Amino acid sequence: MAICRHFHKPDLFLTMTANPKWPKIIYSLFSGQTATDYPDIVSWVFEQKKKALLKLIDNGFFGTTVAHIHTIEFQKRGLPHIHLLIFLYPQDHIWDSHHINSMILAQLPDPQL
Amino acid sequence: MLHGPCGVNNLQAKCMVNGKCSKHFPKDFRERTDWAKESYPLYTRPNNGLVFECNGARFTNQYVVSYCPQLLLLFDCHLNVEISARLGTVKYLSKYIYKGPDRATMEISGGMQDEIKAHLDGCFIGPIEACWKIFEFNMHRVTSSPTSSYSSSQ
Numbered sequence: 001m002a003i004c005r006h007f008h009k010p011d012l013f014l015t016m017t018a019n020p021k022w023p024k025i026i027y028s029l030f031s032g033q034t035a036t037d038y039p040d041i042v043s044w045v046f047e048q049k050k051k052a053l054l055k056l057i058d059n060g061f062f063g064t065t066v067a068h069i070h071t072i073e074f075q076k077r078g079l080p081h082i083h084l085l086i087f088l089y090p091q092d093h094i095w096d097s098h099h100i101n102s103m104i105l106a107q108l109p110d111p112q113l
Numbered sequence: 114m115l116h117g118p119c120g121v122n123n124l125q126a127k128c129m130v131n132g133k134c135s136k137h138f139p140k141d142f143r144e145r146t147d148w149a150k151e152s153y154p155l156y157t158r159p160n161n162g163l164v165f166e167c168n169g170a171r172f173t174n175q176y177v178v179s180y181c182p183q184l185l186l187l188f189d190c191h192l193n194v195e196i197s198a199r200l201g202t203v204k205y206l207s208k209y210i211y212k213g214p215d216r217a218t219m220e221i222s223g224g225m226q227d228e229i230k231a232h233l234d235g236c237f238i239g240p241i242e243a244c245w246k247i248f249e250f251n252m253h254r255v256t257s258s259p260t261s262s263y264s265s266s267q
Contacts, residue, residue: 012195013197014194016188019189022189040247042241043241043245056187069253070253070254072251072253074239074245078241078242080242085197094196097145097146097154100146101157103194104180104181104195105156106156106158106179107161
């Protein structure tokens with residue numbers, strides 16, 4: 001609650017789960033192996049992806065960020081999963097539906113693309 | 114990112130509670146995004162006849178979980194983005210910090226029946242989680258934590 005008092009309301013809520021078929025993981029495996037055989041590689045790759053994501057967001061992907069909070073949890077299947085809350089600067093707050101549409105979609109993509 | 118199949122097509126789905134999807138899927142079609150402050154936005158879900166078929170299930174725009182197309186293209190994994198409208202989400206994240214490790218109750222039964230029988234409140238850590246902790250990657254992080262003025266003045 002102290003966080004909210006300080007930064008006001010969070011603007012965006014993002015979740016990301018590791019993909020065991022990421023090329024970086026697949027290239028490291030010998031034939032016949034799956035990502036579950038190398039938990040160290042999966043956690044390394046996920047850490048790198050997490051860093052890339054945070055860097056992208058800090059560089060203003062959604063707008064200038066004031067702060068972010070994240071926690072990592074592990075699913076029962078074992079894959080890591082990040083929950084990330086992003087606080088934006090007041091001038092970059094999300095105000096109207098056009099702004100939302102430019103960032104977030106909830107429809108199937110156009111098959112022509 | 115699609116949710117389901119659940120609802121009438123699959124009553125055995127995990128999200129089904131009392132015959133209804135606990136995540137409120139399938140959602141209604143909607144031609145434009147509506148957003149009332151202090152609530153979750155209702156995203157555009159046009160009824161444009163687009164259907165995606167996978168494993169014999171048919172998905173329309175009603176089953177799509179909100180996403181950010183640019184990030185999906187970059188990261189190629191399950192990545193959902195949503196407008197966070199409530200303060201409760203901060204509390205929800207803190208829950209994971211204090212929840213502690215997952216627990217599993219195990220029963221050990223050896224070759225000789227009824228002789229070795231014990232219930233253990235075992236601590237369940239998956240291999241990836243174990244590696245994550247060995248490498249000392251952080252489990253949670255706040256970019257700048259506000260400190261109370263009381264403690265800083267001491």
